[in-house]
Amino acid sequence: MQAPMRKVNVSLGARSYPIEIGRGLIDSTNVLAHAAPARQVMVVTNAAIAPLYLPALRQALGDRHVIHVALPDGEQEKRLESMLPIVDEMLVNGFDRDCLVIALGGGVIGDLAGFVAATYQRGVGYVQLPTTLLAMVDSSVGGKTGVNHPRGKNMIGAFHQPLAVIADLNVLSTLPDRELRAGLAEVIKYALLGDAEFLLWLEANMDAALERDTTALAYIVERCCQNKAAIVAADERETGERALLNLGHTFGHAIEAARGYGDWLHGEAIAAGMCMAATMSARLGWISAADRDRAIALIAKAGLPTKAPNDISPERWREFMARDKKNRDGKMRLVLLKRLGQAVVSSDYDADSLDQTLAQACDG
């Protein structure tokens, strides 16, 4: 079934941009001509994606001066040193400030290519062409770019909004099951943090999503992007509300850091992290045990882990969580649930409830 073309706008004044959602958009000369009028185009992609979509993209870009760098697949490429060969290619080819960067890939490619665009000659334009569900609903929207540091995720980066996000649903047909599920973790996140109606929809339609029903996936991408666009428009640089998007992420980033990036997928770590946030929220008496179980059940239904690895000591948890960018003045701020569909950022919680949540994770 051919899903209708959908469009979501991210309203940020002069930095506003469209999110185009549909099928066959990577091959669409019209869509690309609108999004990418630049003469010089650097496509940043990875070795797994390039053979699948790069030829069609190059063809659709027509007679522009198109170059590309295909990095090895994986989170370990999201580091400062990976920028140098990309910048090198751009300089060798005489790319100036009017050039365009296209990120063709998942979150790693999007964050890295976005950071290259943010910093090449102090800033050029870029377009996100996400090839995973996770990137479509989350990382490609909102202008957060950056790389990891050995001591923490996304510790070096910039806010730099793309000129457009083009979500071609066709690419989801080749997405491995595990990555589809990892994307659904971020989808569930939007429902839990601020969209109770969407939570009901997901509970009823998770099977269709897992079966890659295009209508269901189109709706999911649109709904998540609407949610994210509203939050980003209200708080572009994460001075407040935007931090809600990190539901499950403080715990999840600690899992990723403790295991070395790449062992758990980001979405898997966030899934377990959301279960910990729900458990802690219930422990605080903010949500009921039934609501906690409902959140965990939906995560389980998506085929995602509901428990963190049990070999991380409470000291290691705290060490990694202390690096979270939400923390201010040494206080650990967490995104917790006041109810299903309403998250809050808080450092005003009973310390025991965090201790117990971490201790429980260690008990498996």
Next chain:
Amino acid sequence: MQAPMRKVNVSLGARSYPIEIGRGLIDSTNVLAHAAPARQVMVVTNAAIAPLYLPALRQALGDRHVIHVALPDGEQEKRLESMLPIVDEMLVNGFDRDCLVIALGGGVIGDLAGFVAATYQRGVGYVQLPTTLLAMVDSSVGGKTGVNHPRGKNMIGAFHQPLAVIADLNVLSTLPDRELRAGLAEVIKYALLGDAEFLLWLEANMDAALERDTTALAYIVERCCQNKAAIVAADERETGERALLNLGHTFGHAIEAARGYGDWLHGEAIAAGMCMAATMSARLGWISAADRDRAIALIAKAGLPTKAPNDISPERWREFMARDKKNRDGKMRLVLLKRLGQAVVSSDYDADSLDQTLAQACDG
């Protein structure tokens, strides 16, 4: 003689900031308390500067959590890899988004520390404490941050305005003569590109500046900062007028790149570059031979080179000049003089005049 405290404001709306000019400001608890209220402070400095000023700065910062990284001296440190140990120290010490970076040093330290501030956890505040005349009058003001790439200067960077610039004239007493003269190159630049009255003043007072008369230096720093502040306020991200500040820089950067950074000081390369720009402007008939000679005479009076090295072939000149960030759509844009005290950015010049200017440089 104790120079009066002077202050210049850079007007950029919410990103406005003061430039404080005076003596003993590094030791001044009051000035620092105003500029640096943060609890966590990373001082980025170099091994030559640290023993001279870091103890006094640390004392003036009182009971804040102050850490520092002292890099080896030199332009070769202005590279992406130099960021990692700084970010590492900040992460080890639990620095959050409310921390502050202080750049204590010359242009290399200011540009690098500013880029760390621009990108640490996607952006934190920073204060410039320039320790060279060049940094006081130029690089510390205006928010251009970044690092070099092996293929070109400042090719990776960001626009990120400081919270304050503190120009302590006392530090100029320990500045080596060669660096004082290099700073005067940028001083002369302001006069040539847009301040004919200042040009007259410099012709009359260059000796006082070279003798480090504090009153003369205070006036120079103030006047240059006023010039730069006006240009930056009108064109923060260099979409137009700000490019005038690159008078002499397209030629100068090519000299630096051809010789390997560090052989010629930046100011020395810019001095020779301005002589080439003046020569080419005269060749075009835009300024008279007398005005060309007047510009070159002032640069010579400051003890600066008036000729580029003669071992760079025209092909190499063009190769390096083609990387200039001012270029658009493949056209080489140059800052040239319409008259002394009025520069223009132009790609609308007779190509022969550039050929001849480069050929003349090769003839020595």
